Amino acid sequence: MKKAIVFGATSGIGKALTELLLQDNYQVAVTGRRLDKLKTFEEQHGKNVLIKQNDIQDVDHVEVVFNEIVKKFGVVDLVIQSSGVGYVNSELDWEKENQTINTNVLGVTKLYDLAYKLFKKQGLGHLVGISSIASIRGNRFAPAYFASKAYQKAYLESLYLKTKTIPSKKVFITDIRPGFVDTAMALGDGVFWLVPLEKASKQIFSAIKRKRRVAYISRRWRLIAWVLKIVPAWIMKKLT
Numbered sequence: 001m002k003k004a005i006v007f008g009a010t011s012g013i014g015k016a017l018t019e020l021l022l023q024d025n026y027q028v029a030v031t032g033r034r035l036d037k038l039k040t041f042e043e044q045h046g047k048n049v050l051i052k053q054n055d056i057q058d059v060d061h062v063e064v065v066f067n068e069i070v071k072k073f074g075v076v077d078l079v080i081q082s083s084g085v086g087y088v089n090s091e092l093d094w095e096k097e098n099q100t101i102n103t104n105v106l107g108v109t110k111l112y113d114l115a116y117k118l119f120k121k122q123g124l125g126h127l128v129g130i131s132s133i134a135s136i137r138g139n140r141f142a143p144a145y146f147a148s149k150a151y152q153k154a155y156l157e158s159l160y161l162k163t164k165t166i167p168s169k170k171v172f173i174t175d176i177r178p179g180f181v182d183t184a185m186a187l188g189d190g191v192f193w194l195v196p197l198e199k200a201s202k203q204i205f206s207a208i209k210r211k212r213r214v215a216y217i218s219r220r221w222r223l224i225a226w227v228l229k230i231v232p233a234w235i236m237k238k239l240t
């Protein structure tokens with residue numbers, strides 16, 4: 001039986017991916033702060049699910065939880081990092097900036113590093129980060145969120161480059177870049193090209209299975225990414 005860990009499994013994309021993994025016969029360790037949501041997984045799936053309550057901002061505890069899961073599972077095949085927060089924060093309210101940095105940058109880096117080091121030691125494994133289309137450019141409404149996603153994108157690429165030094169060639173890094181997905185997170189009102197959660201999670205799962213390095217969700221967001229990469233900042237300033 002393959003073993004996976006999903007950070008941020010209590011709702012949205014992480015929850016949907018956990019359900020797909022369980023259907024695919026994985027044993028899955030799930031984390032998040034909301035214990036009631038974790039317990040629902042346990043009630044529904046019994047011993048196929050291992051629950052660990054965790055606040056990813058508490059990086060020492062992330063390490064404790066991660067090591068407990070590894071001890072229980074032995075070999076871990078897949079780590080999915082889906083935890084995240086995002087705020088529309090035009091006023092640059094510090095508490096929102098701080099929460100975003102501590103979750104999306106500090107906590108996420110800790111988990112990326114733990115996963116990479118484990119996979120290097122095992123000689124196999126697959127780390128999947130859910131970054132965002134937001135990783136590509138800045139944004140005046142949610143600066144910390146967009147910057148945190150740019151950080152994740154660069155970090156995942158760095159880990160991908162580092163896999164060059166792993167002789168087995170069986171360690172994989174995937175950067176999933178969703179557009180707007182219909183979850184509690186979708187930033188702002190009236191967002192366009194909102195992708196239903198079921199469709200998004202199926203496309204993400206397919207990208208994971210194919211060990212894609214980068215995947216845009218849904219696929220049409222690749223077009224937006226292409227435009228975003230070339231448009232000058234002064235045009236973005238006029239249009240957004």
Ligand SMILES: NC(=O)c1ccc[n+]([C@@H]2O[C@H](COP(=O)([O-])OP(=O)(O)OC[C@H]3O[C@@H](n4cnc5c(N)ncnc54)[C@H](OP(=O)(O)O)[C@@H]3O)[C@@H](O)[C@H]2O)c1
Nearest residue numbers: 008010011012013032033034055056083084180181183185
């Ligand atoms: N929805 C979109 O449009 C969209 C687009 C691009 C990228 N993304 C990315 O997709 C990922 C998943 O988001 P989602 O859309 O599925 O939103 P969501 O339903 O709000 O899920 C966020 C998950 O992150 C966890 N989380 C947040 N803060 C945490 C903390 N301090 N410690 C531990 N877990 C924490 C939440 O668990 P608890 O609250 O239980 O802790 C929850 O499981 C995020 O990284 C997000 O940036 C989403």
